Amino acid sequence: MIWKIGFFEIEKDWEKNLYLKKFKETLKEKIEDTEIYFYEETLNENNVKRFRDLNIIIIHAESKINSTVVENLVDTKLLITRTTGTDHIDVLSCEKKGILVANCPVYASTTVAEHTVALMFALARKLKIAIDKNKKLDFSRDELMGIDLFGKTVGIIGTGRIGSEIARIVYGIGMKILATDVSPNNELVEKYKVKYVDLETLLKESDIIIVMVPYYSQTHHLINRENIKLVKEDAIFINTARGPIVDIEALIWALKNNKLQGGIAMDVFEGERVLMEFQNNLINGAFTAEEYERALKTLSLLNYSNIIFTPHIAYYTKEAMERVIDWVVENISRFLVCQVLPFQYKFYF
Structure with a gap:
């Protein structure tokens, strides 16, 4: 049997070449039993019929694997996402169809943690405001008084692999650490003096709030219009997990009501797919009215000076x-x- 393997959202030649090199080294003579294809486009319900004969599919975050896509994957046996999150995949539909699903849970734990801490430093020292002022040849210190992070309290919402790495880094800075998680990690308590509290306490007492939980139904709008009222006026807020965990309307309310004046940084945000496709001139009407609305509300945050967006690159x-x-x-x-995977994969529903 010749296995047809399709990679989606692959744009760089170095990436294609490295995949082919690794496959040749690993598969050796078995490479002759494969046909490997690379596509720059995403996989979605609008183009899936062109790829229904692929046996193994490898995607990234922008591909949307819903039930319609799954129904059309006639010959697919394995679906791999090059991401930790799986909110873009209907895993249950895949299981019903007999398609194995694998995500990548460990490749970027330190990477994302470092990006998150970089955003924390950038907000604490008003770097975006400083850069914007310098571009206008304004070298005054107005609006540029920052804060020390040493001794401040950071609240980490979710202490999985990435959250644990963040705890390690901020402990070295000399910060106090609060955390909330459905499964507290006792090792973090012992090594980094992490104190586990409920979400409400974390929001009330933290100087810096970091969202680091996986996205699924139970974490949708975990941060919302009600609990955002608990945060300190000068708190810093960072989301490098998944956009819909945070209700964008909650952040808008907070800023309008003098909360989160320390700044907001987001590598992920509601309306993300709309804005990414708009940037690449790929808008094709595939989004709902709510998705467009959320994207516009996210853009409205750019009216505030101490807001940082990065385009989903924390892993990159x-x-x-x-x-x-x-x-x-x-x-x-x-x-x-x-015909088996080397690891057992856990998914959230």
Whole structure:
């Protein structure tokens, strides 16, 4: 059997070449039993019929694998996402169709944590405001008084792999750490003096609030119009997890009511897919009215000076990309040889 393998959202030649190199090294003579295709486009319900004969599909965050897509994947046995989150995949539909699903839970834990802490420093020292002023040849210190992070309280919402890495880093800075999680990590308590509290207490007492939980039905708008009222006036807020965990209307309310004056940084946000496709001139009417509305409300935050957006790049470093390539090749190679995956994957519903 010739296995047809399709990679989506692959734009860089170096990435294609490294995948092919790794496959040749790992599969050796078995490489002759594969046909490997690379596509720059996403996989979605508008184009899935063109790819229904693929046996193994590898996607990234912008591909939308809903039930309609799954129904049209006639020959697919394995679906891999090069992300930790799986909110863009209808995992249950895949399971019903007999399609194995794998996500990449470990490749960017330190990478995302470092980006998150970088955003924290940038807000604490008003770097965006300073850069914007300098572009206008304004070198005054107006609006640029920052804060020390040493001794401040950081609240981490979710202490999985990435949240744990953030705890390690901020402990070294000399920060106090609050956390909330459905499964507290006792190792973090012992090593970094993390204090587990409920969400309301964390929001009330934290100087810096970091969202780091996975996105699924129970975390949708975990931060909302009601609990945002608990935060300090000068608190800093950072989301590098998933956009819909935070209700964009809650952040707008907070800013209008003199909350979160320390600033907001988001690598992910509601309406993200709309804004990304708009940037790439790919808008095709595939979004709902609510998605367009959320995107416009997200854009309205740009009217505030101490707001930082990064375009979903917290995971994006040279080292992390090399790790994810190794991981994808390992999973595919094991599947081709043994029809099983090397790891058991856990998903949230």
